[in-house]
Amino acid sequence: MKRVVALNVVGLTKSVLGAHTPRINAFLGEGQMSSFKPAFPAVTCTAQSSYVTGKSEGDHGIVANGWYDREAAEVKFWKQSNHIVQGEKIWDKLRREVPGFTCAKLFWWYNMYATADWTITPRPMYPADGRKVFDVYTQPMGMREEIKADLGDFPFPTFWGPNAGIPSSEWIASSAKWVEQKHAPTLSLVYLPHLDYGLQKYGPVAEEMGAEIEKIDTVVGDLIDFFEGRDVDVVLLSEYGISKVDQPVHLNRIFREKGWITIKDELGTEMLDCGASKVFAVADHQVAHIYVNDQSIREEVLAVLKAVDGVEEVRNAEESFGSEFSDKGVERSGDFIAVSKENAWFTYYYWMDDALAPDFARCVDIHRKPGYDPVELFLDPQISNPKLKIGKFLLKKKLGFRGLLDVIPLDASLVKGSHGRDNVCEEEQPIFATRGSHGEIHNAEEVFDKICECVKGS
The missing domain is CATH 3.40.720.10 (Alkaline Phosphatase, subunit A)
Incomplete structure (x- = not known):
């Protein structure tokens, strides 16, 4: 040994x-x-x-x-x-x-x-x-x-x-x-x-x-x-x-334009209701799992995915995660798995107007977001003095007040590198x-x- x-x-x-x-x-x-x-x-x-x-x-x-x-x-x-x-x-x-x-x-x-x-x-x-x-x-x-x-x-x-x-x-x-x-x-x-x-x-x-x-x-x-x-x-x-990437791809916005996404109003912000949506994407870097709740539109979803600029390939769950030893891979996978082109990556964004984005979108919140968000690596450049804002938040927190540390931008073009593709x-x-x-x-x-x-x- x-x-x-x-x-x-x-x-x-x-x-x-x-x-x-x-x-x-x-x-x-x-x-x-x-x-x-x-x-x-x-x-x-x-x-x-x-x-x-x-x-x-x-x-x-x-x-x-x-x-x-x-x-x-x-x-x-x-x-x-x-x-x-x-x-x-x-x-x-x-x-x-x-x-x-x-x-x-x-x-x-x-x-x-x-x-x-x-x-x-x-x-x-x-x-x-x-x-x-x-x-x-x-x-x-x-x-x-x-x-x-x-x-x-x-x-x-x-x-x-x-x-x-x-x-x-x-x-x-x-x-x-x-x-x-x-x-x-x-x-x-x-x-x-x-x-x-x-x-x-x-x-x-x-x-x-x-x-x-x-x-x-x-x-x-x-x-x-x-x-x-x-x-x-x-x-x-x-x-x-x-x-190296320079093309964010917003699949959920495309699905929303098709009428497949269900949105719930929560205190003036928009929340993605996955269980009520016909189709939605869970984005993870250069791979996105596409869950089809309404199987009657399955083929239409596939055709839409294949036509999206930035999508290189669409795989299905059985081909990607089928196994004779375990059904967990297929069970957890989306019905389709979208793979981006080399220079592209997938966002989780589903809102059409930044003013209606959920409160967690501008925070570092890895558990609440319905997808991975590399924009959390950035401070919002529109905040004139981010250190002052963060300092005020920490002071309020120390005094026992609640608040949001909403300093993350909503500009996916800031991200310059990604991964997830196997080829x-x-x-x-x-x-x-x-x-x-x-x-x-x-x-x-x-x-x-x-x-x-x-x-x-x-």
């Missing part, structure tokens, strides 16, 4: 490597790096679920970062229970096969109630008075206060939103060292999200990205030195690459790299076997 750390450096691809990645280049120069076809869709929850189960998307059932629950008639994004992921997990398999095996799962998604030995995941508290208190959730539960006492609070605002940046990845890296020093897991799974922010915000070829790449290179290089200094083998891994060039494919040789790897499911081989020394 060998001890292994898998550093999941989101967005790391051949296209990112170069003058700004000297530490990573040094590691890659002494081993093997494989690029492989990403999971479909090429998004965080799906990719990570393929890595930790070795199963296809149809088998483990994670068809996106979120989907429509047909029974509850609700869109649910970024849920956290590990029970949602079908199939045996890598830590359970290795625990059965390798005596004394232990695992730390640090900020990988679906981390709550996982059977790994040590887990940490972002998890705010929501008191009944309407506040949102930033925090983390750990297993064992007592580790939460212990690690915060040593490292300080997790810098939650830098994990997502307009302030997203390197402090969150630095804290996660410190937590990986902390767990290693106290528990020495056989396998540590470490999630480092920093590249994701700039690549979506500025675009993959933007001048601003040089400094952002250097920041994560420093964090990764430091972790490599730390773990190898403790005789732990390092795996460098990523989930997907980011493509991408090699330069934008995810990577798997080790100090030594690991053989060929062709798809996301094979990451599971490769990590097992690294632990077993085979």
Whole structure:
């Protein structure tokens, strides 16, 4: 048995490597790096679920970062229970096969109630008075206060939103060292999200990205030195690459113009009523799940989708997520899955007039929105003094008053990078790299076997 750390450096691809990645280049120069076809869709929850189960998307059932629950008639994004992921997990398999095996799962998604030995995941508290208190959730539960006492609070605002940046990845890296020093897991799974922010915000070829790449290179290089200094083998891994985009596609607005979307007035704003709509889209980067509640218009919906500028391909649920082992993929999937062109991505927007947008549209609110919203990375440029507005909000919050931190713009053209497509060039494919040789790897499911081989020394 060998001890292994898998550093999941989101967005790391051949296209990112170069003058700004000297530490990573040094590691890659002494081993093997494989690029492989990403999971479909090429998004965080799906990719990570393929890595930790070795199963296809149809088998483990994670068809996106979120989907429509047909029974509850609700869109649910970024849920956290590990029970949602079908199939045996890598830590359970290795625990059965390798005596004394232990695992730390640090900020990988679906981390709550996982059977790994040590887990940490972002998890705010929501008191009944309407506040949102930033925090983390750990297993064992007592580790939460212990690690915060040593490292300080997790810098939650830098994990997502307009302030997203390197402090969150630095804290996660410190937590990986902390767990290693106290528990020495056989396998540590470490999630480092920093590249994701700039690549979506500025675009993959933007001048601003040089400094952002250097920041994560420093964090990764430091972790490599730390773990190898403790005789732990390092795996460098990523989930997907980011493509340059300049075309947001608003499928729900198109469906609304066809009369298929039902809108409910709520206090003067418009709410999408999924259960009452004939058709609606749940957007997730460059992939959108299309749910058809009225099957009598199924073929018309398909024809409309194929004619939308920015849509490259339309797949159906059975072809994409059909499985002889599990029905979860098809059950959770839309009737159709739209895949954008390389330069396009899908918004969740359904309102036609920004004055009627729901209150959460201008907030960082990853659970309430019926789709993924990368515009949350930006501050509204129409706000003359955003720092003053945020300061006033925080003061009101401190005094016990409720309010909205409505500083997010509604301009989808601001987004310059996206992902989700599985048919991408090699330069934008995810990577798997080790100090030594690991053989060929062709798809996301094979990451599971490769990590097992690294632990077993085979």
